Amino acid sequence: MHRSTLRWLASAAIAGVAATALAAPTAQAAPDTSFCTDGSQPMVPQSEAVDTFDESTAVTGLTVVKGTTPTEFTGRYTGYLENALGQGVDMLLFTLSGAGIDSGETPAGIWAGMSGSPVYTEDGRLIGAVAYGLSPDNIPVAGVTPADYMKRVGSDRLASPAKVTITKANLEGASRKAESRLVGQSPQRLKTVKVAAGRKDLANRTLARMPRVSASTRAVRAGGFAQVATPSAIPEPLVPGGNIAVGYTTGDLFTGGIGTVTAICGSTVWAFGHPMDFQGETSLSMHNASTALVVPDTTGWSGSYKQVSRIGQQVGTITVDGYAAIRGQLGLIRGFPVVTSVRNASGDLITSYRGTVVDPYMAAYGPSYGAAFAVQDVLDNLGIGTARLSWKIDYRLRSGRTGSLTNSQVYASVGMLADQAATDIGNDVSAIAYTDLADASITRVTSTLTLLGNQAVEYRPAGVQRWNGKAWVKLRGAIVKPHRTLKVRPVYRQYVNDRPRATSTGPVQSFRIGKNAKGRASITLTSLADGPECFEDEDGEMVCPEFEEEAATSFSALLGKLDALIRADRVKATATYAWKVGKQKGVSERRASVKAPGKVTGSHTTTFRVRR
The missing domain is CATH 4.10.910 (30s ribosomal protein s13; domain 2)
Structure with missing residues (x-):
């Protein structure tokens, strides 16, 4: 039986x-014997494969090793691992040849990027998709996800299995020769080749700041994204065995993974043979891609992989990210636009960076990375300079009501300007997109980055001057009379790339000294925006705080807190003086907010005395 x-x-x-x-x-x-409902792609049910295949069963497959045109590979059935992909779902094993798998100076084995490569019987029936390998030994044996379970992705959820080690007990249908070769190996899901447009180090740092709000954000935090060019036109359509790029974000901000198309039925596309992030219902962009080459692993550690040279424009959207496959629709375009415009100190438009956030859980990444990438790309350094960023976030509530939040901030840094520019806009988008106070969806984010120079110019409070009726003089150590208005102005020391330069003064501020004031008094200047920033750890790696969600009791209160963002060029001036009336005495304060010439850090206290 x-x-x-x-x-x-x-x-x-x-x-x-x-x-x-x-x-x-x-x-x-x-059993179902047609992958496509119209019968255009017949398939082999898992039950037929495990019951009738033996080591004489020859197969063919398709994958891309260069450009966009699929190359054929061949192979033979090796056996299967019972329940390796979930209860009742077996992993089919095939020994493959061609497409760089077992040829060349260093055979690549089953390489990352093959995920989804269709495997067929000699008469063209779809068996399944290459999805697992026995890396890092470059063994040419692939684990194949059965086609009938890929077809059902999204309609039933396959349980995620524990790590499977091949034993004589669970390896069935294999010859003694194959058994001796495979026993003790652990099939590993092929890595999705992860790529990001722009600057890979900056992209990985920005991704590491994403809140842990979904399977996709948890996955991207691990990093490992390689650099790829901004999507451009690739005229060839998606085809079975051809490349597929799947993006969280598109355009100049592209971030996603690379794999292979398994089957296309009408406008529905199946790919990978395993999950992207195992998100279930999802929204990810679909693109064609061009392969530069397959890079074989010569170390035995990293595994061989497909190097992609370019990515095409979005042609559809992945809507299901299941355990057996990802599935999407051609022609379906989703997401909200992100535009970062860059201007110089004179206000002239230099360039713009455009993209679309397709995965709503990645809402904070697109706008923050757009600003960060623009800094490095235009200044042509790792993040040294001075900038002002203003942004507008449009959103829509489930009720249909729309609104927007506008904000701005100034930045200056020697090496971390890009990461700083990502912080506040990322925090604002995170707060709106991920709040549980309202069902809010981001509909558009625009920002203007004004680059004021390629040197970090900041200011530190250095003193206070007072007007004596004829000239500005130092307040420190002065004697002033009570019941008078004290006219003062802050003094700042300018620092350029952390080196002290000239001093400058700020706007005039007046403080009323009480009639009973007497004795010691002071004026303290304190930066209002001093707070946690990016820093280098002991290994020299840059570490930035996660994008934060503001705590609030209502959505309107949340918007109010976001709108109250403290600018880094704001200083709190506090005048303090002692007073005495008879036997009673105390201390009074007067406060004011002062605008500095640029980003200001630190504090300074100037003391003086009040005497009749």
Whole structure:
């Protein structure tokens, strides 16, 4: 009796006991033999593969090793691992040849980027998709996800199995030779080749700041994204065996992964043979891609992989990210636009960076990375300079009501300007997109980055001057009379790339000294925006705080807190003086907010005395 029949009989018996009734078993439904409902792509059900295939069963497959045109590879059936992909879902094993798998000076084995490569019988029936390998030993044996379970992705959820080690007990249908070769190996899901447009180090740092709000944001935090060019036109359509790029974000901000198309039925596309992030219902862009070459692993550690030279424009959207495959629709375009305009100190438009955030959970990444990438790309350094960023976030509530938040900030840094520019806009988008106070969706984010120079210019409070009726003089150590208005102005020391330069003064501020004031008094200048910033750890790696969600009790209160962002060029001036009336005495304060010439850090206290 076939193993699949035994499995069916067992489940039928259990169901009968649960119902406490006896019933004659019904006939088993014939297995589905067509992947596409119109019959255009016939397939081999898993049950047929495990029951009838042997080591003489020859197969063919398609994948891309250069450019966009699929190359054929060949292979033979090796065996299967029972329940390796979930209860009742076996992993089919094939020894493959061609497409750089077993040829060249260093054979690549089953390389990352092959995920989704279709495997067919000699008469063209789809068996499944290459999705697992025995890396890092470059063994040419692939684990294949059965086609009938890929077809069902999104309609039933396959349980994520534990790590499987091949043993004589779970390796079935294999010859002694294959058994001796495979026992003890652990099939590993092929890595998705992860790529990001722009600057890979900056992209990985920005991705590491994403809040842990979904499977996709948790996955991208791990980093490992390689650099790729901004998407451009690739006229060739997606085809089975061809490349597919899947993006969280598109355009100048592209971030995503590379794999292979398994099948296309009408406008529906299946790919990978394993999950992207196992998000379930999802929204990811679909693109064609061009392969530069397959890079074989010569170390035994990293695994061989496909190097992509360019990515095409979006042609559709992945809507299901299941355990057996990802699935999407051609022609379906989703996401919200992100535009970062760059101007010089004179206000002239230099360039713009445009993209689309397709995965709503990645809402904070697109706008923050757009600003950060623009800094490095235009200044042509790792992040040294002075800048002002203003932004507008448009959103829509589930009720249909729309709104927007506008904000701005100034920045100066020697090496971290890009990461600083990403912080506040990323925090604002995170707060709106991920709040549980309202069902809010981001609809558009625009920002203007004004680059004021390629040197970091900041200011530190250095003193206070007072007006004595004729000239500005130092306040420190002065004697002033009570019951008078003290006219003062802050003094700043300018620092350029952390080196002290000239001093400058700020706007005039007046403080009223009380009539009973007496004795010691002071004026303290303190930066209002001093707070956590990016820093280098002991290994020299740059570390930045995660994008934060503001705590609030209502959505309107949340917007109010965001709108109250403290600018880095704001200083709190606090005048303090002692007073005495008879036997009573105390201390009074007067406060004011002062605008500095640029980003200001630190504080300074100037003391003086009040005397009649």
